[in-house]
Amino acid sequence: MNKWIRLWLVCCFPLIADGQLRIGTGQISGIYQEHCAVCHGRDLRGGLGGPLVGQMPNKLTDEALARWIRDGNVDANMPAFKDILSEQEIRALVIYIREHQQMQTASQRTQTEPSGRGFVMETVVGGLSTPWGMAFLPDGSFLVTERSGNLRHFVEGELRSPVRGVPKAWASGQGGLLDVALHPDFASNGWIYLGLSQSDWKGSGGTAIARGRIRDNTWVDHEWIFQTPPEHRTRRSFHFGTRIILKDGFLFFAIGDRGEQASAQDLSSPNGRVHRLHDDGRVPEDNPFRNTEGAFPSSWTLGNRNIQGMDVDPVTGQLWAAEHGPRGGDELNLIAPGLNYGWPVITHGMNYDGTPITEKTEAEGMEQPKLYWTPSIAVCGIHFYTGSLFPEWRNHLFAAGLASEQLHRLKIVNNEVVEEEVVLRGEGRIRAIATGPEGAIYLVLNTPDRIVRLVPAP
Numbered sequence: 001m002n003k004w005i006r007l008w009l010v011c012c013f014p015l016i017a018d019g020q021l022r023i024g025t026g027q028i029s030g031i032y033q034e035h036c037a038v039c040h041g042r043d044l045r046g047g048l049g050g051p052l053v054g055q056m057p058n059k060l061t062d063e064a065l066a067r068w069i070r071d072g073n074v075d076a077n078m079p080a081f082k083d084i085l086s087e088q089e090i091r092a093l094v095i096y097i098r099e100h101q102q103m104q105t106a107s108q109r110t111q112t113e114p115s116g117r118g119f120v121m122e123t124v125v126g127g128l129s130t131p132w133g134m135a136f137l138p139d140g141s142f143l144v145t146e147r148s149g150n151l152r153h154f155v156e157g158e159l160r161s162p163v164r165g166v167p168k169a170w171a172s173g174q175g176g177l178l179d180v181a182l183h184p185d186f187a188s189n190g191w192i193y194l195g196l197s198q199s200d201w202k203g204s205g206g207t208a209i210a211r212g213r214i215r216d217n218t219w220v221d222h223e224w225i226f227q228t229p230p231e232h233r234t235r236r237s238f239h240f241g242t243r244i245i246l247k248d249g250f251l252f253f254a255i256g257d258r259g260e261q262a263s264a265q266d267l268s269s270p271n272g273r274v275h276r277l278h279d280d281g282r283v284p285e286d287n288p289f290r291n292t293e294g295a296f297p298s299s300w301t302l303g304n305r306n307i308q309g310m311d312v313d314p315v316t317g318q319l320w321a322a323e324h325g326p327r328g329g330d331e332l333n334l335i336a337p338g339l340n341y342g343w344p345v346i347t348h349g350m351n352y353d354g355t356p357i358t359e360k361t362e363a364e365g366m367e368q369p370k371l372y373w374t375p376s377i378a379v380c381g382i383h384f385y386t387g388s389l390f391p392e393w394r395n396h397l398f399a400a401g402l403a404s405e406q407l408h409r410l411k412i413v414n415n416e417v418v419e420e421e422v423v424l425r426g427e428g429r430i431r432a433i434a435t436g437p438e439g440a441i442y443l444v445l446n447t448p449d450r451i452v453r454l455v456p457a458p
């Protein structure tokens with residue numbers, strides 16, 4: 001194969017796939033058509049066997065669906081497939097059925113009946129170029145990043161020209177200027193943190209964190225807090241992560257696996273995990289792998305595929321993270337030091353092309369997600385709502401879907417998800433969520449690129 005075509009396939013395939021619904025396609029579709037369609041219909045709507053979309057199968061757990069396929073049911077006249085299909089293929093079929101269930105409901109546009117009061121969506125600012133992250137300043141204005149590399153300040157209804165002199169981002173594929181966050185003591189120290197992708201003169205890149213201050217719409221006092229060492233950079237322009245969380249003098253951020261799955265389990269790599277540093281970039285003495293020979297010292301976790309959502313539960317102080325899984329394996333995890341979240345050894349998803357990765361969804365010494373989305377919603381930002389305009393949603397976790405264009409609301413009690421609801425859909429790819437100073441829910445949206453806010457209906 002021509003080198004350039006191959007390079008394109010290697011580099012760009014996962015790039016297209018992450019954040020897009022690739023559901024109902026691929027090799028698994030062939031397996032379904034060969035073994036199941038004759039009874040359940042080519043479109044899963046039923047025939048000799050019942051429909052695999054709609055009410056009934058929705059009520060079955062993944063494990064129950066797998067059991068039906070594996071063991072069949074003599075009384076119901078459903079054949080067993082355990083001698084014909086591998087466990088991986090059965091797992092992939094479960095994901096395939098879930099995808100078709102999703103496709104049936106995805107056509108319902110606009111918001112579902114919300115549990116609380118109704119809300120209206122107002123556009124705050126449009127005319128942005130792939131906005132990615134946002135942060136409110138104490139004066140009520142906010143900063144927003146554009147993936148192309150601009151940091152912009154929105155003050156009193158007006159979007160200022162880009163801040164001059166911000167560190168140059170490698171705007172390629174999923175990379176560019178990503179998250180922005182303020183130091184908790186911003187009012188007194190003025191520190192602003194940026195997450196971005198960087199590349200060297202050879203076109204090899206990685207995730208970096210910088211901090212600086214803004215004076216006269218110019219980036220000053222610049223400091224690098226973290227830069228991916230050259231030996232861990234790659235030319236691939238996807239799976240950079242990241243989100244920035246500042247808490248108790250520490251800085252947390254995440255880097256994706258950079259398209260090298262094994263790196264997430266490699267102690268010496270910075271990729272595929274959450275990191276913890278002091279807010280000035282020093283490595284804390286009590287980091288879990290600090291004294292492990294050869295380990296990357298700022299590692300806080302292992303086995304995370306590509307985290308693009310992180311926030312702290314205001315009730316418990318616990319750190320939560322959402323990661324893009326492979327097809328059908330997006331995860332919400334409770335983050336704790338030194339734990340291994342399993343990628344790519346265990347996963348609830350399969351490859352984007354519909355081939356199985358592994359049938360293993362759990363293993364000794366590896367954490368289970370608190371929630372996983374099958375099919376994937378392409379989960380991006382997560383945010384605990386702390387405002388007062390929607391009192392019934394206070395401290396609930398909101399999760400943003402890119403491909404699904406859905407806003408999910410999750411109620412978490414004792415570190416478990418006890419309730420989930422889709423409160424908005426079909427308004428564009430949702431990248432990030434924030435609570436505004438007036439208590440509204442702000443959403444950073446792509447296609448069309450804009451920032452909106454949700455306020456209670458009059």
Ligand code: HEC
Pocket residue numbers: 032035036037038039040048049050051052056057060065068069076077078079081093
């Ligand atoms: C010979 C016909 C036949 C074939 C082939 C067949 N099934 Fe079934 N299946 C049935 C019947 C009959 C039932 C009984 C319940 C119903 O009508 O849905 C059933 C039930 C099920 C259920 C439980 C549904 C529910 O709502 O409880 C699942 C899941 C399922 N099949 C999946 C599959 C998959 C996946 C394949 C292909 C690997 C497959 N089946 C192949 C006939 C078939």
